[in-house]
Structure formats: C-alpha cells, structure tokens
Amino acid sequence: MAPIRPVSRGAGIAILSACGYREGEALMGGLASDIVERAILHAQRLSANASYQWPTARAALSRILEDLEQRARDDESLERLRRFIAEGDRASAERSGEC
Known part of the structure; x- marks a missing residue:
C-alpha cells in the first residue's frame, strides 16, 4: 500500500465551505449530514x-470526520462516513491483494 501523504486542511475545508460552514463555528441542524453527503459524493x-x-482520499475524509466529531458529535450521519471509510479500506486492501 502506498504511504499516506499529508493532506492540507484545504481539502476538507473546501467541502465544508460549500455547505455554508465557517471554520470555528458549531454545526447547526442538518449541516453535518450535508457535509457527509458532499464528502462521500466527491470521493465517489x-x-x-x-x-x-x-x-x-481517506486522509481527507478522516480529517472531515474528525472535525465533525468535535462539532456535531451526536449526528447520525457520522456513522455513514465511518462506514464509507471502512468500505474504502476494504476495497483498497482487496485491490492490493492484502485480504
């Protein structure tokens, strides 16, 4: 497997900004689910x-997840992002013959 390269915060912030999020503010209402949806669609x-x-892609998604866990800890959509990352890990391992 290729080494994980550092990802700038810009990748995650671009998706967050597209959803109306401003860095440093709490997430309101369905904003976390919008961010999760856009992040997954973008990765797809x-x-x-x-x-x-x-x-x-995993590094960027993990940064988004980490930020959302701090700002919208109880949002149900975070589990969807966790599952998407896990599925990507499995698919990547299968492609590289690590399974």
Missing part, C-alpha cells in the same frame, strides 16, 4: 478518475 466522483488514490 474522484474514484472514477484513473489517478485516484484511496490513501489520499
């Missing part, structure tokens, strides 16, 4: 690209 679109690398 990127996966169609031949140069897509799961470790890089």
